[in-house]
Amino acid sequence: MNEFIVTLGWVGIYAPVALGAIASAIGCTTAGQASIGAILDTESGYGRYIGMSAFPSTFVIYGIVVMFTLNRQVTPDNGGGLFAVGLLSGIAFLQCGIQQGRACASAINAAKEKPEIFGLSLAPAAIVEGFAVFAFVFALVVSAGITGGV
Amino acid sequence: MKTNSDTYVMLLTSLPRPGPLFIAKRPPLSRLKLEQRLRVLTPEDAEKLSLIEKVLSWSLLPLGASEEDVLNRSQKAMEQLEDKTLRDIVKTRLEIRTCVAALRRRERGEPAPTANTVWGFGGKVGRIAASWAKPGFGMDAAFPWIQQAGTCLQNGDALALERLLLEQAYRNLDRYAGFHIFDFVAVAIYVLKWGILDRWARYDADIAKERFGSLVLAGLGSFAHISFEKES
Numbered sequence: 001m002n003e004f005i006v007t008l009g010w011v012g013i014y015a016p017v018a019l020g021a022i023a024s025a026i027g028c029t030t031a032g033q034a035s036i037g038a039i040l041d042t043e044s045g046y047g048r049y050i051g052m053s054a055f056p057s058t059f060v061i062y063g064i065v066v067m068f069t070l071n072r073q074v075t076p077d078n079g080g081g082l083f084a085v086g087l088l089s090g091i092a093f094l095q096c097g098i099q100q101g102r103a104c105a106s107a108i109n110a111a112k113e114k115p116e117i118f119g120l121s122l123a124p125a126a127i128v129e130g131f132a133v134f135a136f137v138f139a140l141v142v143s144a145g146i147t148g149g150v
Numbered sequence: 151m152k153t154n155s156d157t158y159v160m161l162l163t164s165l166p167r168p169g170p171l172f173i174a175k176r177p178p179l180s181r182l183k184l185e186q187r188l189r190v191l192t193p194e195d196a197e198k199l200s201l202i203e204k205v206l207s208w209s210l211l212p213l214g215a216s217e218e219d220v221l222n223r224s225q226k227a228m229e230q231l232e233d234k235t236l237r238d239i240v241k242t243r244l245e246i247r248t249c250v251a252a253l254r255r256r257e258r259g260e261p262a263p264t265a266n267t268v269w270g271f272g273g274k275v276g277r278i279a280a281s282w283a284k285p286g287f288g289m290d291a292a293f294p295w296i297q298q299a300g301t302c303l304q305n306g307d308a309l310a311l312e313r314l315l316l317e318q319a320y321r322n323l324d325r326y327a328g329f330h331i332f333d334f335v336a337v338a339i340y341v342l343k344w345g346i347l348d349r350w351a352r353y354d355a356d357i358a359k360e361r362f363g364s365l366v367l368a369g370l371g372s373f374a375h376i377s378f379e380k381e382s
Contacts, residue, residue, distance in 0.1 A: 033156040037163030040187070106331060109163045 002076040009079030012086030013070045016139070019090030020063025023097020027056025030101035031108065038112040045115060052111075055104050055125055059097040062136040063090065069140050072148040081146040085139055092135035100128040157190050159332045168343045171320045172313065177347040184344060188337075195334055201227050202236065202338055206243055207345055218268045225271075235326055235335050239342070242322050244271040246315060249296055252278045252287055257303045293318075312353075320346050 035049035042049075066089050070082050107121035164187050166178035179187075188196065205227040215223075224244055231237045248270035255263070262282035263269045270278065274289065281288035286296040295318055302311035323339050323346075330336040 029156055030159055033160035034163040037160040037165075040164040041166055102332070105159045105163065109331075112163065113167045 005076045005079035006074050007079075008083035009074035010082075012079075012081075012083035013067055013074070015083075015086040015090035016063035016066035016070070016093065017060065017090075018063070019087075019094040020060040020066075020097070023059040023063075023094045024057045027059065027097040027099075027101030027104070028053060030098075031056060031104035034105035034108040038108050042112050045112075048111070048118060049108050052104050052108055052122065052125075055122075055129075056097045056100045058129065059093040059100075059132060062132060063093055066090075066136065066139045066143070069143045070146070072146075075148060078147045085142050085146065089135050089139035093132055096128050096132035096135070100125050100132075103128055155332065158334065158337060161187060161190050162332055162336055162340065165340055168340070168347055171317060171346065172350060174347060174351070176351045177344050179344075181348070184341070188341070191337070195337075198231070198236075198334070199338055199341060201230060202240060203341065203345065205240060206342065221268055221271055233335060235330065236338055239323065239326060239335075239339070241272060243319055245274060246293070246318055246322075248272060248275060248278070249287065249289060249293055250299060250311075250315065252282075253296070253300050253303050256282065257300075309353075316346050316350060 031053035032050075035046075035053040038049045039046050066086065070086050072078070072082075074082060103125040104122075107125055110121045111118040165184075168174070168178050177184075188199070191199065205224050224240070228237055228240060231240065251270055255269070262279045263275075265276070265279075269275070274292070278287040278289065285300060286293070289296050295314055299311055299314055302308075302314060320343065323343050327336065327339050327343075330339065
């Protein structure tokens with residue numbers, strides 16, 4: 001049983017990076033496809049679309065930071081805590097990344113037709129980012145209460 | 151095989167936004183360009199799209215097709231469409247045509263069609279026949295424009311009738327477009343909107359002349375450079 005809890009602990013430590021990387025990959029792909037489409041239909045402003053499609057890449061960075069915060073000697077006492085915080089924060093990053101990719105795709109689609117709303121069109125993506133920041137900050141706060149930390 | 155969802159994102163962002171109906175002089179892009187962009191769809195999706203277009207586009211109907219042929223074709227297409235929204239889109243458009251067919255029949259002084267006459271599409275056919283004497287066939291709630299269409303027919307105002315019908319079809323597509331941003335339904339809605347804009351644009355005499363010229367040139371092919379009259 002102890003080995004199983006220790007395994008869960010390791011899963012929890014690595015989950016934020018793995019799920020954050022998946023989130024960024026999916027989000028950037030969705031937004032990237034939108035930017036490629038927009039490039040086909042426009043004559044200028046390509047850099048803006050590509051920049052916008054890189055927006056969801058932050059989730060893997062959040063994942064890495066959470067992983068470093070959770071990284072410690074895994075014992076049967078802290079395995080459950082590490083698993084819960086790591087996995088749940090990772091799932092939050094995953095969902096935020098996928099949805100932010102879609103928000104960015106819509107923003108690119110709108111900004112290509114009306115370049116003057118470029119900044120405003122990013123607001124939904126920024127709000128989604130805010131939710132991920134909540135998950136990130138509170139994962140750091142909660143991880144301080146798990147035994148075995150520095 | 152279904153098209154990858156990211157492909158729909160790329161395809162739809164590569165398509166220029168269709169302008170407002172009756173204001174835009176021409177569709178936002180040419181048919182050739184539209185077809186080039188649609189090449190990213192899988193053969194199955196392309197086939198589905200072509201099926202919808204064949205049912206809803208008058209120009210793609212075979213010459214001399216009887217009412218029965220058209221209805222059978224529509225029925226078959228409806229059976230092949232799995233998506234409920236697409237079926238609703240096609241159904242509503244065909245029901246609009248059924249209402250107009252009923253208005254035209256009544257305008258010609260024909261009596262209500264009998265139960266075994268094949269003349270219209272959908273479940274409202276029986277109700278329309280039963281309410282033949284009513285100005286809007288009792289369909290005013292579902293189709294609030296029907297009496298106005300009847301007035302246009304009575305006045306012989308074909309242009310106003312065409313405008314009204316295209317507007318209803320376009321508005322119907324707009325209603326569904328809000329729920330479908332990056333999927334196959336959104337692609338189908340775009341192509342159908344393009345069809346409406348193209349149809350309206352063809353009514354413009356100048357554009358028609360230009361198109362006629364380009365069709366003549368295309369028909370002449372490599373002989374296009376030959377001049378038949380002596381140039382002064």
